[in-house]
Amino acid sequence: MDHATHFGSELRRLREAAGLSLSELSRRINYSKGYLSKIENGRARANPAMAKRCDEILETGGILCTVLGAGAPSASRYKPAPPARSAVPAWTRPSGLPRDTADLLGRDTELGEIIKGLAGGSADASGMVTLCAVVGMGGVGKTALAVRAAHRLRDRFPDGLLFMDLHGYADTAMVEPADALDRLLRRLGVPGEMIPPHAEDRSALFRDRVEGRSLLLILDNARDAAHVLPLLPGTSGCRVLVTSRSELGALEDARRVRLAPLPHHVAVALLRTLGEDGHKAGGRPTGSVLDGIARGCAGLPLALRIASARFRAGLDAGEPPHADRDRNRLADLDDGERNLAAVFDASIRSLTPELSRAYLLLGFHPGPDFDLETAAALMGAGRDEARRRLHRLLGAHLLTRHRPGRFQFHDLLRLFARGRAEATLPGAERDGALRRETGHYLRSLEAADRLITPHRHRLEPMAGESEPHHDVHDYGEALGWIAAEQDNLVAICRAALEAGLDDHCWRLAYAFRGFLFLAKPWEAWIETHELALRAARRAGDQRAEAMTLNNLGLAHLERGDHDAAAVLYERARLLFSDLGDEYGENTAVAHLAWVHFRRGDPHTALLQSGRALAFVERRGLDRNTAILLRDTAFIEMHLGRYADAVLRLHRALETFTAVGLHVDAAMALNCLGEAEHRLGRAEQAREFLLRAAELGRSGGSRHEEARAHDALGAVEAAGGDTELALAHWRAAALHYTAVCDTRRAEMVRGRIDAVSRCQSL
The missing domain is CATH 1.10.8 (Helicase, Ruva Protein; domain 3)
Structure with a gap:
């Protein structure tokens, strides 16, 4: 019986005596089941580290080490003997692991994932290598985490650890696979004269050298999967830990640990x-x-x-x-x-020229995130090509997908990309990218606004503008798109003004107003329209200035600043009058009616609202007629003319429903509910208000939803159901708070407190 066969027989005998299966022993000593099977059948030779580990697990008192060292047919007769001369050098237990980082915070979860992935049981197939890839943007701490994990795992790999910095993104030359293999083989004790010249042969020799070993290989700063593949062992006793700024998609079996910036x-x-x-x-x-x-x-x-x-x-x-x-x-x-900029620069250098240009153009996006269509507009590319480029940039960890369909830069990468673009791209190319993006947002917003506020007075499109836009198909989709893009729309208005794109700037604000009236994000409403006002004045466009004044006045009126609204409306009225624009002048008069009403002068308000109503009725403007019927009815309700108000409101509601103006219909239903409540018809009031709440919710107006619950609370309280009243008022307070209407929210909370005090008496 030769030495290898005898060692295998002893190993099997001792394993079975300990009651362990081959799989269980494989898991405990971190060597593959296939390799152990070869040893037990005499088809492979054991190494001292493996024999020592088996002795420890099987508690043999060192029998297997003795058998391996003696090479004799019986363990009881073995004596140490000098090793035979061989062309294969003795095994050298490598390390070379860099020092651990003292202050590594916030990475416990990721560290646990790495250790779990690399310290688990061996695979059944001897050629399957357990591979863990730590990926993320430059500077996120991949190397520090990998080194920490390797130090924690050191004792699990009796044949040592190999650390190799591949310099995939360094200022110095990248370590090519052939050079990396040369260095690895030398560190494993292979003399230089025994290392073959060709990379494929070196890779084969490396795999032979680590065959049957329990070794951890750390490959730091890999450029891509092709950089790693020639360096992988061919046995499952070895584990590999890779770090890269690339996603390493071709390493399909790798367990990926993705690092994000710290909270x-x-x-x-x-x-x-x-x-x-x-x-x-x-x-x-x-x-x-x-x-x-x-x-x-x-x-x-x-x-x-x-x-x-x-x-x-x-x-x-x-x-x-x-x-x-x-x-x-x-x-x-x-x-x-x-130098952080140098780290980012290395990431950009790893891209193709075309992809680098696309990335730098994306850096001009002024908002917090963007979608595929916006990226395509900035790049000047079609959707399919833009999608391919985004995929590659995501794979390089130069962008992140923070939610489905939405992409963003890390803040510092955004600054880097924009600065590099300003320094390297021609001015005409930079200007073209911003013009394309601004045109894309304007066309998309106008399309969405047509679905949200159909039959609204529309502007003639800008001449020569034909940028592709985001397609929306119904009211809900349009509302969702604008809500998702709200911060970007504010930012693009800012950027348009700064770039001198005045027509784009004020038109963006005009198209934005329909959504702003529904959702009431006051800061966005006021900022975009103040920017638009500056743009219209700089462009010398008095009609644009007057329209913007009207819409900006509405924002101030809704916020309760009646004096500011009055000044803006009067300026708009005078400009429209100078232009001979009766429609615009009449719109300003209708708005001024609300200023009078809010200031406590309902009679003047009713007079001006009636004048504006007569004008739109003569012109056959159905949408405007319905709006002014509702407004006039609201003023009449304040004067106690509930029966007249109800008639007007039913006419208005019929039009709103017919033309699909959901939130306008909700406003009319709220008025009807309040009027019916005042007339003592609680059942009808409840029906109208519940419909108003539902339309407000589905139409995206939390303000109208809040208003409906507020009035429902009053209806239920008058009917003696205080619990239901409180439920409606709590919902109203929640929605008023969400739209920053603190005055109404506090009023509702006052009612809740009053009822609660009465209940406690």
Whole structure:
């Protein structure tokens, strides 16, 4: 019986005596079941580390190490003997692992995933290598996490650890697979003269060298999957941990651990921990300074470490970031040894020229996120090509998909991309990208507004504009699209004004107004229309200025600033009068009626509203007629003319329903419900108000939904059902608060408190 066969027989005998299956022993010693089977059948030779591990698990008292070392036919007669001369060098237990990072915060979950993935049981197939890939943007801390995991796993791999920095994104030359294999083989004890010249042969020799070993290979900073594949062992006893800025999609069997920037509270804690060492005379940073630095670094660990080092060296005062400092923020993230912009630059250099250009153009997007259509407009590409480019940028971790169909930059990457674009792309190309994006948003918003406010007075389209736009097909889809793009629409209005695209700017605000009236995001409404007003005046377009004044006045009126609204409406009326625009002048008069009403003069309000109503009736403007019927009825209700008001409201409701104006219909139903309640018809009031609440909800108007619940509370309270009344008032307070109508919310809460006090007596 030869030595290998005898060792295998002893291993099987001792394993079975211990009551362990081959699979269980494989799992415990971290060697593959297939490799153990070969050893037990004499088809493979064991190594000392494996024999020692088996002795420990099987509690043999060192029998297997003795058998392996003696090479004799009986364990009882084995004596140590010098190893035979061989062309294969002795195994050298490698390491070379970098030192661990002292301050690694906020990565416990990801660390657990890596350890679980690499320390689990061996695969049944001997050629299956367990592979874990830590992926994420540059500077997010992939290497630090991989090194921490390797230190934790060190004792699980008796044949050692191999660490190799592949420099896939470094300023120095990338370590090609052939060179990496040469270095790995030398560290495994293979003399240089035994290393073959060709990469394929080196890869084969490396696999042979680690065959049957329990080894952890750490491949840091891999450029892509092709960079990694030639370096993979061919046995499951070896485990591989890779870090990369690429998603490494071709490594299909890899367990991926994706690293994101740190949450804000963890970033502050890291800064505080880093700052425990000495500081300049200024002392330790205050909580507000730490908060400002953390926000400026947007959770990126490398940025946080650089910023902390600069602060400790007295280079920064740690001011919180603001718009004026944005351009300098990246330049400030350089402590003389580490430079964040250089890290980002390496990521861009890894892209093709076409993809790099597309990425830089995306950096001109002024808002927080974007969709496929916006990306296509900025790139000047079709949807399919834009989708392919976005996929590659996601794979390179230069963009993130923060929810389905929505993409965004990390804040610092956005600054980098925009700065690089301004420095490298021709002005005409930059201007063209912004014009395409602005045109895309204008066309998309106009299409959505047609579904939300059909029959609204429309503007003639801009000449020569034919950008593709986002397709929406119904009211709900249009409402959802604008809600998702709200912050982007404000930002694009800003960018249009800054770029001198005045017509785009005021037209965007005009198309936005329908949604703004429904949802009532006051800050967005007022900012976009103040920007539009500046654009219209700079363009010398008096009609655009007058229309914008009217819509801006409505925002102030809805917020309760009647004086500001009155000034804006009067300016609009005078401009329309000078232009000979009766329709515009009449619209301003109708708005001024509401100013009078809110100021406590319902009689003047009724007079002006009636005048405006007569004008639109003569013109046959059905939508405007219905709106003014409802407005006039509301004023009549305040004067106690409920019967007249109900007749007008039914006429208005019929038109709103016919033309699909859901929120206008909800407003009319709310008025009808209040009027019927005043007339003592509780059942009819309840029916109208419930319909109003439902239409407000489905139409996207939380304000009208709140108003319906407010009135329903009054109906139920008058009928003696205080519990139901309280339920409606609580819903009303919730919705008023959501639309920042604090005055009405406080009024409703006052009613709730009053009822609650009465119940407690």
